Amino acid sequence: MIGAGLAGLASAIRLAHRGIEVHVFENNAFPGGKINSKIQEGFRFDQGPSLFTCPEYLEDLYTLCGKDFSTFETIPYTESFNYFYEDGTRIELFKEKERVIQELSEKLGEDKIQVEKYLDKAEKNYKLIAPLFIEKSLHRWWTLFGKQLVKALAHLPSYKLFSTMHEENKQFFKNPRTQQIFNRFAQYNGSHPYLAPAMLNMISHLEINERPVLPKNGMVQISDSLFDLAKEQGVQFHFKEKVEKIVVKNKRVTGVVTNKNEYQSDFVITNMDVSLTYKNLLKNEKHPLKTLNQEKSSSAIVFYFGIKKNFPELHTHNMLFSDNDKAEFDIVFKEKNIHSTPSLYLYISSKANPKDAPEGMENWFILMNAPINTGQEWARIVEEKRKYVISKMSRLLGENIEDLIVTEDFLDPSKVENKYLAEQGSIYGNASNNRFAAFNRHPNFSKKIKGLYFAGVSVHPGGGIPLALNSAKIACECLLSDLES
Numbered sequence: 001m002i003g004a005g006l007a008g009l010a011s012a013i014r015l016a017h018r019g020i021e022v023h024v025f026e027n028n029a030f031p032g033g034k035i036n037s038k039i040q041e042g043f044r045f046d047q048g049p050s051l052f053t054c055p056e057y058l059e060d061l062y063t064l065c066g067k068d069f070s071t072f073e074t075i076p077y078t079e080s081f082n083y084f085y086e087d088g089t090r091i092e093l094f095k096e097k098e099r100v101i102q103e104l105s106e107k108l109g110e111d112k113i114q115v116e117k118y119l120d121k122a123e124k125n126y127k128l129i130a131p132l133f134i135e136k137s138l139h140r141w142w143t144l145f146g147k148q149l150v151k152a153l154a155h156l157p158s159y160k161l162f163s164t165m166h167e168e169n170k171q172f173f174k175n176p177r178t179q180q181i182f183n184r185f186a187q188y189n190g191s192h193p194y195l196a197p198a199m200l201n202m203i204s205h206l207e208i209n210e211r212p213v214l215p216k217n218g219m220v221q222i223s224d225s226l227f228d229l230a231k232e233q234g235v236q237f238h239f240k241e242k243v244e245k246i247v248v249k250n251k252r253v254t255g256v257v258t259n260k261n262e263y264q265s266d267f268v269i270t271n272m273d274v275s276l277t278y279k280n281l282l283k284n285e286k287h288p289l290k291t292l293n294q295e296k297s298s299s300a301i302v303f304y305f306g307i308k309k310n311f312p313e314l315h316t317h318n319m320l321f322s323d324n325d326k327a328e329f330d331i332v333f334k335e336k337n338i339h340s341t342p343s344l345y346l347y348i349s350s351k352a353n354p355k356d357a358p359e360g361m362e363n364w365f366i367l368m369n370a371p372i373n374t375g376q377e378w379a380r381i382v383e384e385k386r387k388y389v390i391s392k393m394s395r396l397l398g399e400n401i402e403d404l405i406v407t408e409d410f411l412d413p414s415k416v417e418n419k420y421l422a423e424q425g426s427i428y429g430n431a432s433n434n435r436f437a438a439f440n441r442h443p444n445f446s447k448k449i450k451g452l453y454f455a456g457v458s459v460h461p462g463g464g465i466p467l468a469l470n471s472a473k474i475a476c477e478c479l480l481s482d483l484e485s
């Protein structure tokens, strides 16, 4: 197994559970890849994800290993996802669907029936599509056949195959602010809502109808719990050991070469970015260029601030929108730059879990969308955006935020690239900026090299925690079925 990211851990568990000897080689000194956390001067900061949806895919691994998922403790929080605007408008999307409908109708003048229809449609589409596009291989198409496919095909017109997310949102909602709220879900996989297919509007179901889950010890509990499960299943980990080559003989994998040793193996699953797997580890093999040259998803700049004050008006999940909806995404994807006044997402885990910050203080995680790394001057950009973030937060809260920062750190696309070995710092692999994107992702197995499998955000079904867990499941199903046949 190459890489101990989420999909690497999940794959290792699945195979070890079947009695296969599994060795995981990880370049970093810690498991979990992008899901890790850092403690700095008494503040705990989740370094990557903050929104955990579809916990049932994690539960699946617990069940497989005969463990009770109720031991995975979460914090019950009932508060809303908050949206703030420069003119003082504040929209609170509460936990209950009825209150979401009420809020969008009261504050943004939306028709209640339209909002309800939209949310119902997102739920229906998700339930029809997820079992096919997310849970199955699109490249072993015979696995798709069954009642689910017939059911999904029967609703084809409702997927609006020829519209983009924004076009459909514009049809449903009259207020551009509501459109912007629902366009935001393109960020779940680092895409552009004015290009991504309308089908992705179903993502809103996961946040608004279902609600994200907050693990008791922060997001890192997801990777820590999988690491523990993997060790219990007998998986052997080799940290700080980078794989440098996948050995292939007569079109069949025979092992890997790392910076420390050479190992023989009948199978290799790579959780490494698929483009880098080919470029760096399979230099002599033919590369599937069409698949690898697809447009990459966006990256991010994140500021981690320890703040020596509590702000009751802020909640766990806060969005500070600017009025640049389309321009922000255009600049990121077309100009590979960041808008001068980008929207900000502010996550404060200490709101729900006070032990994440010293008493009376808060741990701020402020994220803005950024382009992939094409050699921009990140030091200058980060400095410029830090000033913007401080001034925007100071305006919103009526305090000089600079004076309240006790400790700080940041992440930028070049750091994402180097820390997680993600090509050009793309967070979610390929973008979904056209309606064929789902079909253009690399399969979870190699069509040319026997014994080689792929799991992680850069391959099918795509980016984000739920999809990475499914990529592991599909890769292992392919491997086990090949083994049997």
Ligand SMILES: Cc1cc2nc3c(=O)[nH]c(=O)nc-3n(C[C@H](O)[C@H](O)[C@H](O)COP(=O)(O)OP(=O)(O)OC[C@H]3O[C@@H](n4cnc5c(N)ncnc54)[C@H](O)[C@@H]3O)c2cc1C
Pocket (backbone or CB within 6 Å): 002, 003, 004, 005, 006, 007, 008, 025, 026, 027, 028, 032, 033, 034, 035, 047, 048, 049, 050, 051, 052, 053, 241, 242, 243, 244, 271, 272, 273, 300, 302, 416, 419, 420, 421, 422, 427, 428, 455, 456, 457, 458, 463, 464, 465, 466, 468
């Ligand atoms: C700032 C940020 C915010 C995010 N927010 C969210 C969110 O809110 N919700 C959500 O669902 N997702 C979010 N994501 C995405 C999420 O983190 C990923 O989708 C998820 O962690 C799955 O990643 P993965 O399995 O592909 O592995 P990765 O985390 O990419 O891990 C791959 C691992 O492979 C290792 N590796 C690579 N090459 C080699 C090699 N040659 N030898 C040995 N080891 C190697 C790397 O070191 C790394 O540990 C966010 C990501 C970031 C960075």
